[in-house]
Amino acid sequence: MIHYLSKASRKAIAGTALLRLDFNTEDDWRMLAVIPTILFLLKNDCRIVIVSHRGRPEGGSLNDGVPAGFPAALHLKNDAAELSKLIKKPVIFIRHFRFAEIKKEVATSPKGSVFLLDNLRFLPGEEKNDPALARQLASLADYYVNDAFAVSHRANASVAAVTKFLESYAGLELEKEIAGLSRAVVTPNHPVVLILGGAKASDKLGVIKHFRSSGKADHFLLGGGSANSVLTLRGFDVKDSLRESDPKTLAVLTPLATDKKVVVPTDVVWGVGSDKKKILDIGPKAIRRFSEAIAAARTIIWSGPLGFIERKEYTKGSIAVARAIGRNRKAFSLTGGGETVMFLKKYKLDKQFSFISTGGGAMLDFLAGEKLPGIEALKRVKSKQTKPKQ
Numbered sequence: 001m002i003h004y005l006s007k008a009s010r011k012a013i014a015g016t017a018l019l020r021l022d023f024n025t026e027d028d029w030r031m032l033a034v035i036p037t038i039l040f041l042l043k044n045d046c047r048i049v050i051v052s053h054r055g056r057p058e059g060g061s062l063n064d065g066v067p068a069g070f071p072a073a074l075h076l077k078n079d080a081a082e083l084s085k086l087i088k089k090p091v092i093f094i095r096h097f098r099f100a101e102i103k104k105e106v107a108t109s110p111k112g113s114v115f116l117l118d119n120l121r122f123l124p125g126e127e128k129n130d131p132a133l134a135r136q137l138a139s140l141a142d143y144y145v146n147d148a149f150a151v152s153h154r155a156n157a158s159v160a161a162v163t164k165f166l167e168s169y170a171g172l173e174l175e176k177e178i179a180g181l182s183r184a185v186v187t188p189n190h191p192v193v194l195i196l197g198g199a200k201a202s203d204k205l206g207v208i209k210h211f212r213s214s215g216k217a218d219h220f221l222l223g224g225g226s227a228n229s230v231l232t233l234r235g236f237d238v239k240d241s242l243r244e245s246d247p248k249t250l251a252v253l254t255p256l257a258t259d260k261k262v263v264v265p266t267d268v269v270w271g272v273g274s275d276k277k278k279i280l281d282i283g284p285k286a287i288r289r290f291s292e293a294i295a296a297a298r299t300i301i302w303s304g305p306l307g308f309i310e311r312k313e314y315t316k317g318s319i320a321v322a323r324a325i326g327r328n329r330k331a332f333s334l335t336g337g338g339e340t341v342m343f344l345k346k347y348k349l350d351k352q353f354s355f356i357s358t359g360g361g362a363m364l365d366f367l368a369g370e371k372l373p374g375i376e377a378l379k380r381v382k383s384k385q386t387k388p389k390q
């Protein structure tokens with residue numbers, strides 16, 4: 001059973017929280033999503049030790065606990081400053097991983113103090129789900145809160161192993177993610193429309209397989225690399241457009257070519273100049289066909305833009321589809337993934353959706369019906385023998 005922070009008693013969450021967040025984005029949208037959790041903990045007079053990761057650091061090392069030789073952009077110092085502005089109180093950035101020292105600093109700080117450690121992926125144990133690192137992290141706090149849905153598909157020390165050592169809770173944002181995604185995957189209202197775009201089909205295979213085998217999707221509307229691959233399988237010459245050639249990927253895509261539930265664009269927008277042999281957006285007829293399916297839907301799930309949205313002239317399809325989703329007030333609509341969310345925010349279309357997931361890979365894994373290690377770990381009860389040494 002998952003324990004939710006929103007339902008925890010004041011007594012249970014007094015003391016220090018180890019709060020796992022995900023600041024792994026170019027802008028602050030994931031940080032904004034977890035501000036309510038931080039404010040909730042502060043309202044309860046807690047001390048908060050925030051931990052996060054950024055990127056996939058390589059090459060550096062630790063020098064007396066201080067990360068050295070990693071790219072400057074992967075440190076989290078600026079996040080402390082940014083977060084401080086958002087919560088309007090100091091966020092103390094700790095630039096070393098000398099855990100005994102950190103523990104002392106946290107324990108002697110006033111209630112309501114907020115700390116941020118540097119990028120946890122500077123520590124070799126993080127991505128190995130190392131129990132020794134998990135134990136060190138756990139020693140800093142009285143309980144653990146996961147509000148990092150976006151990294152909950154990774155069995156990392158601060159996401160999974162740490163729950164063996166502390167009472168653990170799902171934060172407010174993770175609670176919303178579980179509810180929102182379950183509504184779309186577990187108990188969706190029909191008709192269910194799944195819109196899949198983006199350059200690659202390979203990262204969406206799990207979602208395609210899950211929704212086909214469970215019979216939960218009524219329509220698959222394809223754009224981008226998935227559409228080009230299916231168009232090729234149907235005998236249409238997509239010329240130099242992005243498409244899949246890996247046999248395993250094609251094995252999943254091939255049945256889509258004859259599946260009546262699958263809608264691929266009947267007309268497309270080709271690029272110009274050196275891009276003239278590439279499909280870069282869906283055409284007006286396809287927009288109309290997609291919009292009809294969207295208008296009749298009761299659940300809409302969208303992952304990945306339908307055109308080459310880096311260029312404004314190829315955003316028409318994605319903008320029209322986002323608007324069509326917004327017009328359907330009866331449907332529960334869900335989207336996520338950095339590229340799609342940043343695009344929707346740029347064109348002020350994000351408010352058109354019932355729920356925006358902070359996850360990219362994590363959202364796709366959830367939609368594929370997979371068990372996420374970070375969520376599964378919250379269901380386990382902490383064992384008494386493994387309590388961290390004081």
Ligand code: 3PG
Nearest residue numbers: 022024055150151360361
């Ligand atoms: C993400 O941005 O999807 C998460 O932070 C996970 O990052 P990762 O794919 O590097 O593990």
